[in-house]
Amino acid sequence: MTIDAKDMLNSILKSISRIDYIHPGDIPNIDLYMDQVTTFMDSQLASTKRYSEDKILTKTMINNYAKNNLLPPPVKKKYTKEHVLVLIFIYYFKNILSIKDIEILLKPITDNAFSADGDLDLTVLYEEVCAMEKGQIEPLQEEIKKAYKQAESTFESADTKDRDYLQLFSFICSLSFDVYVKKLLIEKIIDGLPSSEEKSSKK
Template sequence: MTIDTKDMLNSILASISRIDYIKPEEIPGIDLYMDQVTTFMESQLSASKRHADDKILTKTMINNYAKNDILPPPVKKKYSKEHLLMLTFIYYFKNILSISDIQVLLGPLTEKYFNHNGEMSLTDIYEEIMRLELKQIDPLTKDIVRKYKMACDSYENAEADNQDFLKKFAFICMLSFDVYLKKQVIEKLIDDMAKPKK
C-alpha cells in the first residue's frame, strides 16, 4: 500500500481519537425538550460522523425508539439525563444491532436502573462501560496495525498495478472478518439473554 506504516498508525490514532462519548458531567442538569436533545447529541457526538451531513439522532429516530420500548417515553415532553445516557448507548448499538436486539439488551437496563434509586445508578453503569471501552483503545489500535502490516505483506506476486488495491482489499477483509466474528458473539449473547429464564 502506498501509505507507510507510520502514516497509517497516525491515521488510525486520529480516527480513534474522534470516537467520543458523552461524559455524564457534560449533560445538562435540567430536563430537555426534543430540539434541545438533538442539538446536544449532535454537538457531543459530531466527531463520530462519517460525512458532514450525517445526522446523529433525529426526532423521528428518538420517537421510534420510544414507540419500540427501547427508550422510556419522555415526561411531559422532556428528556432526563438518563434518557441521554440511553440514547448514547442506542447511538452506538444502532450501527451494528437490530432494533429487536437493542430491545433485548437495553430492556433490563431500563427496568432495573432507569429512574431507580438502588445501589447502582444508570450513570454508574454508563461510566463503568466507558472506562472499560477506553481501556480497549490501545489493544485495538495495535491489532489494527498488525492487520495492516499483514495486508502490506500480501499479494507480492500480483501485477504492480493491482497490488495497492489487493492489499487494501485484504486489509478491509481482515477488519470485516473481525467485526463479523464479534457480531456473531454479540448476537449469541443477546439470544441467550432473550431466552425465558427457567
C-alpha cells in the same frame, strides 16, 4: 502498500487515539425537550459523523425508539439525564445490532433504572463501561497495525499496478471479518438472554 495507504493508517490510528465519550458531567442536569436533546447529541457526537450532513439523532428516531420499547417515555414531554444516557447507548448499538436486539439488551437496564424502586444508577453504569472501553484503545491500535502488516504480505506476486489495491482490499477484508465475528458473538449472547415475552410468561 503505498505511502498513501500508510498515511491513511496513521490517520486512522490517530483518530482512534482521540476517541472520547460524552462525559456525564457534560449532560445538562435539567430535563430537556426533544429539540434540546437532538441539539445536544448532534453537538457532542459531531466528530463521529462520516459526512457533515449526517444526522446523529432526529425526532423521528426518538419516537421510533420509544415505540419499539428501547427508550422509556418522557415525563411531560421532557427527557432526563438517564434518557440521554440510554440514547447514547442506542446510538452506538444501532450501527451493528437490530432494533429488537437492542431492546432485549437494554430492557433489564431501563426497567430497573426508570422504575420507582430501581437501584441501578445509569450514570455509574455508563462511566464504568466507558472507562473499560477507553482502556481498549491501545490494544485496538496494536491489533489494527498487526492486521495492516499481515495485509502487506499478501499478493506479493501480483503486478505492481494491482498489488497496492489488492493489499488494501486484504486489509479491509481482515477488519471486516473481525467485525463480522464479533457481531455473531454479540448476537449469540443476546439470543441467550430472556426476551421481554419470556419474562412476562414466567411472571
